[in-house]
Amino acid sequence: MQFDIEINKEHVTAKKGETIKNVLDRIGIKVPTLCYMNGFSPTGNCRMCVVEVDGIPGLVPSCSHPVEEWMKIRTHSPRVIKARKTLVELLLASHPNDCLYCERNGQCELQALAAELDVRERKYQSKRNSNQIDKACPSIERDTAKCVLCGRCIRICDEIIGVGAIDVIGRGSESRIGTTYNKGLNVRACVKCGQCIQVCPTGALSEKQTFQSVIEVLNNPDLYPVIQFSPTVPASIAEEFNLKTNKDILNLFRAALKKMGFRQIFDTSMAADLTIMEEAAEFTDRFNKHRSLPMFTSCCPSWVKFVEDIRPKFLENLSSARSPQQMMGRLIKQYITSSAGQKSKNVFIVSVMPCTAKKYEAGLDNQKESEVPFVDAVITTRELIKMIRLLGIDFSGLEPEPNDSAFSIRSSAGKLFGISGGHLEGVLRTIGFMMTGQEMNPLKINDLRGLKSRKETRIKIGKHFINVVSVSGLANVKTLLDEIEAGRNDIHLVEVMTCPFGCINGGGQPKGSDEKSLKMRMKTIYDVDEEEIIKVAHKNPIIKDLYEKFLAKPNSDRNKELLHVSRCPVEL
Amino acid sequence: MDQQFINILSEYPAGKKEGLLPILQEIQKERGFLTEDVLADVSLHLNLPINKIYGVAAFYDQFHFHPHGRNHFRICNGTACYLFGSSTFLKELEKQLKVKAGSTSRDGKFSLEIVTCLGSCDQAPVILVNETYYTRVTPGDLNKIIHSLKDKEE
Incomplete structure (x- = not known):
């Protein structure tokens, strides 16, 4: 049902069931928000979006108030603006006064609001929030003093990730966001995905930063620093520095890393090819033996942690293959740098990932050999951006660096790992080849592309049909696991990515990714696949070479020792 | 989990979160306070994240998280x-x-x-x-x- 309402003395058509904010968005009137998240259930707790409605004595929050036929609304009347300003002033009353030193300086929504509403003094003084920094988690740091209790982190943790690791603790002015018994974020439920960082409007949440130690290593003459980068990173860097995402971007990106002082540069996609080989072999074996199906992919450390800690029944269904980051680390230390004449103890492997959980993964006990981790430091895309700025790298003056490392050849299948559905597409190409001896035709699987959070399709390989599911957003996997527990047994292979839309939207990516930039990142990767000559992992010459020289055949016992982990349940 | 605790939980259907407050009240009545282990078991029984349970309990003054003094x-x-x-x-x-x-x-x-x-x-x-x-x-x-x-x- 449609009807007319009046907004700022103009007639506007509204639909029944819409909120006031929906109408305002449509006609291009912007009201400030702090707790509002597009696509989430509104809570109306920050009151920043209040508007004046004739006939209602108080101001109403436009994000949660439905439109009604008789409404006459004023969105920017003096009363409304004064109320919003007071709200910001009250939030600032207990907020630390250290914007200049804050991680989020310049990108903070509270700071932007204060500027927008022309707050020019500290009008109210109240007891400052205690500034205990919660460093318990290996991936995420919380500075509770900067928290404005908007509750966005709680909602994304509940509704998208579905683990509910944090909640409001206490009541009224004593409310804090925290965990059970205020023990810090290193709780069982938290999967370290970092999506809470992405939605936090202030500097209360950030990744645990390691880039300072990386800079120290770069300046240490005794060490041999090398870097591996995730397939999603170059596109995000291009976006941040307004570079054209054409073919040169990879070479430009490599040039920047070389200039920073990294001696060798590796594309993690190459290890993704290796993961594909191992996973495809593992799957083919399980499929033929009808054992431990459906097989779940194991590249997302948050998802692996979720299975280990929350749904351990499915441990045997997880692929045992290590994630590309860890395979790459292992390969570099074991073979590659030794062929460059370096001792493995001098090699320092940095990996740059769109992910905060990778920091956690790199520190796990089963990702080390005699106490030495396979990957020495993990930095996020955001940290790399900081380093690029800090070390004065100017892209406009860089000469694109051709790919000189012999270990940097990768197929575009490995490149697809960053997108929800892409991992499946890449691995199915090789499964098809392993099961039939022939290339799949066509290679592209349209059903697995796009922004849907759950994609299901049926692939014909030889005389078999393989049912595959791709899920992104960990909350969505719960329904799938419930279906399987309830007896659904037609699924063979499942790809899970914790972050919505996959790693391109990871917790370590630049903040403020909207759907447009996500589509852009997706397109960049799919374009690479379009143009690439080697589109399947098993045709990558490096991979062939590795299997001939160093490794046994895929999924063999020897490779299991090197490239796989044993999945043992954690004590409950 | 001791028998007394099992008895309390068995009175409330598994997976139904509306049982949360009465369960917590009964445990508190029996034990005097709520420990992390107890909350973990309630969490498994109701299929609710433990942190959500703590969030609810911390809202009300009637729940305590450590034993009272004599x-x-x-x-x-x-x-x-x-x-x-x-x-x-x-x-x-x-x-x-x-x-x-x-x-x-x-x-x-x-x-x-x-x-x-x-x-x-x-x-x-x-x-x-x-x-x-x-x-x-x-x-x-x-x-x-x-x-x-x-x-x-x-």
């Missing part, structure tokens, strides 16, 4: 008691009993809790020690109470 002081901070100086009494109690409001002393002798009303505003200020009401408390009374309890403990 002498549990409840000091009222409601309007009437506040006007009669309950906040100075609170400071005095914290100093003499060596416990912070909301916690229990290490030796388990004393614990101190701030409550918002004890229902006797006409008798303000009011302090409740275990089951005993002390009304129209003066600083002298407070000293006596503390000393007699300390003597009893020794």
